[in-house]
Amino acid sequence: MAPDSPVLLGLLAALAVLAPVVTAVVWDRGDRWRRSAVRAGAATLCLVTLVSTVLVAANRQAETYPSWADLFGTAGAGEAVPADPRSAGDRSPGNFTTVDVAGTASGVSLPMLVYLPAAYDADPATRFPVVEAFDGFPGSPRSWVRGLGVATYLDSEISAGRMAPTVVLFPPQTTDPALDTECTDLTDGPRMETFLTVDVPAAARAHLRVRNDRAGWGLIGYSAGGYCATNLLLRHPDRFLAGASLSGYADPGIRVGDGSEHTTNDDRWRLRHLPQPPVALYLACARTDVPATRDTSALAGLAHAPIDLTTTFLAVGGHNMQTWRALEPSAFDWLSSWLAAPSVRQ
CATH class of the missing domain: 1.10.287 (Helix Hairpins)
Structure with a gap:
């Protein structure tokens, strides 16, 4: 149990x-x-x-502690995750697999959950666009599967033609469920920014048929993961074209260790003081989620060309799974509209 x-x-x-x-x-x-x-x-x-x-x-x-080993800290860093975390009655056209990410650059090595669209097996010569999906804190990649029903939404949007067949990566954002990294390189902790922006893409390109170009890579996240998506997009526009934040915020809210939580890892500071990159940014939240609305409005007010900005506000809702489920399909559709299509040439 x-x-x-x-x-x-x-x-x-x-x-x-x-x-x-x-x-x-x-x-x-x-x-x-x-x-x-x-x-x-x-x-x-x-x-x-x-x-x-x-x-x-x-x-x-x-899904912070899916096993007793996770709860008591006895799980190994490379412990396997289920190949398909859905129940037997919840299977749909897309499939899940796992990829082991070797932390060549970051020093962090962890398994990663991956969604493969039905077309992945049907078109063996095709390379697909990629989205990295980030969860909140506390949370885990499996929160997307059970809490947000991501496979059902992806299958539905792809089948309806509103979204191109896309590989979605669900990488871990921390080495310890109790440690909040906010997808940053902690001075006295794991280098998760490097893991997510260097090691994860390298593993995906080595083990999966995905596009190699920036035009085929996007980011999405909710809550803390929304901050991750926005921040990593602004920090690495050479690697990612578009990012979608659902109820995200503007700064990490933790001590990174080098003071960057007040400067380059604060997206308001970055938008005020550094050149804005040519990326597409989607910011969404419920208006009744006051902190998210405050930070979303602040970022929207600071962003300008060459950033292409889209905002969505729900009239009601909170900082919860119900709100993110409501925002999820349109956010993935928006990402797909920006990312390059599946191709046999990439």
Whole structure:
């Protein structure tokens, strides 16, 4: 029974409901000292079962700790991820595979989940455009699969012709589920920016039939991943043509270690003080998500040519999976409209 298991969640929820009933039954049992001990134990049971239920529910939503090894820090850096994380009843035309990313440049080596469109096997001579997809924190690449149903959306948009067949990479953004890197090269931690912008593309080009040119590469992310998509796009316009941020923000909100969280890793500072690159940027959020709306509006107000900017605001919604599911199809369609098409020449 994994820490994100629905069985575990159901068991804890049942205990959380039962605990107050038990507390009411035993509250006045026993003499003075025994009654005090029983009351303290019953109150503790109520608190523990409630908190445990909330934590498991949050973990199930974010996929932060999919195994006990991840939770207790005993999982190896190169531990395999499921070849297809969907349930047997949730399979669709596109397929999942995994690619081991050797951290030649970053020193970080991790397995990466990859979505392959149905056309990938049907057209063995074709090279496909690529999107790197980033999750929030806490979270994991599998949040895209279960929380956001990404395969269903991709299959639907591709089948409808609104999106070209595209390879989507879901690389890890940290070496430790408890460590928030914000896709940066931490001075005293993993060099995740280098991993995501050098090692991941190198692994994809070595093991997959993907386009080699900048015109065929894009980025997308939600929440912290939205910041990653925007920041890496602005920092590496030679590698990526377009990026889409869903409820992202303008700065990493962590200490990088070199002060860059206040300068070159702050996208507002970058847009004010550095030349703006020729990229396409999509910024979207719900207006009722105040922090995301504030930062999205600030970035939109600072961006200008040669950046090609598109913004989308939902009237209602929060900083949650429901909002990102609503924004997801149009964001992928927008990315596909910018990226070069599948080709036998790349």
